[in-house]
Amino acid sequence: MINFASMNNTRFATVIHILTLLGKTPDQWLSSDWIAGSIHINPVIVRKELGFLQDQGWVISKKGKEGGSMLGVPTHEISLAAIYKAVKNTSVLGKKNQTPNPKCPIGKHINKKLDQLFVETDEMVSTALSHKTLKNFVEQF
Amino acid sequence: MINFASMNNTRFATVIHILTLLGKTPDQWLSSDWIAGSIHINPVIVRKELGFLQDQGWVISKKGKEGGSMLGVPTHEISLAAIYKAVKNTSVLGKKNQTPNPKCPIGKHINKKLDQLFVETDEMVSTALSHKTLKNFVEQF
DNA sequence: CCTTAATGTAACAAATTTTATTACAAATAA
DNA sequence: TTATTTGTAATAAAATTTGTTACATTAAGG
Numbered sequence: 001m002i003n004f005a006s007m008n009n010t011r012f013a014t015v016i017h018i019l020t021l022l023g024k025t026p027d028q029w030l031s032s033d034w035i036a037g038s039i040h041i042n043p044v045i046v047r048k049e050l051g052f053l054q055d056q057g058w059v060i061s062k063k064g065k066e067g068g069s070m071l072g073v074p075t076h077e078i079s080l081a082a083i084y085k086a087v088k089n090t091s092v093l094g095k096k097n098q099t100p101n102p103k104c105p106i107g108k109h110i111n112k113k114l115d116q117l118f119v120e121t122d123e124m125v126s127t128a129l130s131h132k133t134l135k136n137f138v139e140q141f
Numbered sequence: 142m143i144n145f146a147s148m149n150n151t152r153f154a155t156v157i158h159i160l161t162l163l164g165k166t167p168d169q170w171l172s173s174d175w176i177a178g179s180i181h182i183n184p185v186i187v188r189k190e191l192g193f194l195q196d197q198g199w200v201i202s203k204k205g206k207e208g209g210s211m212l213g214v215p216t217h218e219i220s221l222a223a224i225y226k227a228v229k230n231t232s233v234l235g236k237k238n239q240t241p242n243p244k245c246p247i248g249k250h251i252n253k254k255l256d257q258l259f260v261e262t263d264e265m266v267s268t269a270l271s272h273k274t275l276k277n278f279v280e281q282f
Numbered sequence: 283c284c285t286t287a288a289t290g291t292a293a294c295a296a297a298t299t300t301t302a303t304t305a306c307a308a309a310t311a312a
Numbered sequence: 313t314t315a316t317t318t319g320t321a322a323t324a325a326a327a328t329t330t331g332t333t334a335c336a337t338t339a340a341g342g
Contacts, residue, residue: 009235009299009329013255017238020247031288038245039238042331047289064339065287080258084234092233092266093225094150097158097180104179106161106282113281114154117221117273121266125233128265132258140254141247150300150328172317183302188318205310206316289338300327309318 011087014039015049016137019083022059023075023138029068056086075138081130091118092125152228155180156190157278160224163200164216164279170209197227216279222271232259233266 017039021030032050036043050069053059058078061069096114100107158180162171173191177184191210194200199219202210237255241248 009231010238011329012235013237013251016255017241017247017251020251024247029288033288038242038248040240040242040248041238044291044332045330047291051290061289062339063289063337065285066340067288067338069289090150094153096154097151097182099181100158101179101181106158106165107179107181109282110154110158110161113278114157117278121269124269125262125266128262137254137258141250152300170317174317185303185320186301188320192319202318203310204308204318206314207311208309208317210318283342285340285342287338287340290336291334292336293334294332296329296331298327298329300325302323302325304323305321307319307321309316311316312314 011049012084014041014045015053015083015087016080016134018046018049018053019058019071019075019078019134020138020141022069022071023134024141026071029062029066029070031068035069052086056082075135076133078134079130080132080134080137081126081128083134084129085126092121093118152190153225155182155186156194156224156228157221157275159187159190159194160199160212160216160219160275161279161282163210163212164275165282167212170203170207170211172209176210193227197223216276217274219275220271221273221275221278222267222269224275225270226267233262234259 018035021035021038032043032046035050036046039046050059050061053069054061054072058071058073059069060072061067093114096111096118100110102108159176162176162179173184173187176191177187180187191200191202194210195202195213199212199214200210201213202208234255237252237259241251243249
């Protein structure tokens with residue numbers, strides 16, 4: 001599968017939209033064009049995300065006429081934490097400055113301390129999301 | 142004060158770095174150039190953030206020779222939640238797609254449901270950060 | 283086999299966001 | 313009155329995100 005250069009700020013929303021559509025119509029092959037029409041984004045973006053979701057083992061796709069995608073695992077086996085983890089690439093609290101001045105006592109240690117705070121915060125979010133599943137989300141519709 | 146166009150992904154790190162320096166040397170006027178040297182970013186960025194921190198009521202600056210900035214409130218009165226809130230402009234879980242298809246039953250309601258999830262997640266982060274203060278952070282150095 | 287419809291993916295283009303820079307007015311200490 | 317510092321506008325550059333075009337490959341169904 002192709003790499004996204006980095007975090008795509010709508011990726012969580014896009015991916016959960018795709019998974020919700022697939023979760024609502026189990027055992028049906030949905031086309032990327034149809035999915036793209038529901039999200040109202042470019043079909044190629046959808047196909048990229050579907051490829052990504054295949055890599056995660058969550059989606060199966062079939063090429064050719066009458067092809068499309070469907071879920072490969074039951075919705076209760078996909079936690080929102082897993083989706084978030086798969087899709088996120090920066091901390092909740094953002095990025096750190098890359099080269100603080102090591103000659104400054106604060107600059108020398110700030111990134112170590114920020115890291116602790118960033119990791120702790122990210123883990124809290126993951127823990128909270130681990131109690132929610134795609135099933136819970138899909139049931140709302 | 143000037144507007145930043147939108148969320149600056151290193152703003153939390155930058156702002157907490159600035160506040161830590163100010164918190165470590167109370168009652169001293171630190172220049173934006175000196176602060177910029179510690180973070181290793183452009184001094185104009187620092188001055189913009191200092192202006193922003195003045196707007197929050199956290200920092201006092203003095204123009205002219207021998208001028209600079211210092212904290213206007215004690216470090217224990219600034220919570221990390223307040224810093225985060227002041228600086229953040231998107232949800233922890235990212236952005237939503239702007240125009241999902243209202244003709245699709247999922248597309249019609251997805252943003253309402255995503256909003257609930259996004260707000261809930263953001264609030265959890267804020268609650269957790271509200272138990273930490275700038276004092277706690279600065280004490281680590 | 284041939285046509286049609288779908289995925290997969292490369293390559294590139296456009297848009298948006300973030301970061302840095304230049305320039306200079308205004309303020310103030312000494 | 314000189315040197316230094318903040319404040320901020322304007323713009324440029326860099327990085328990231330999103331969209332588009334193009335086409336090879338695959339597979340269903342006549």
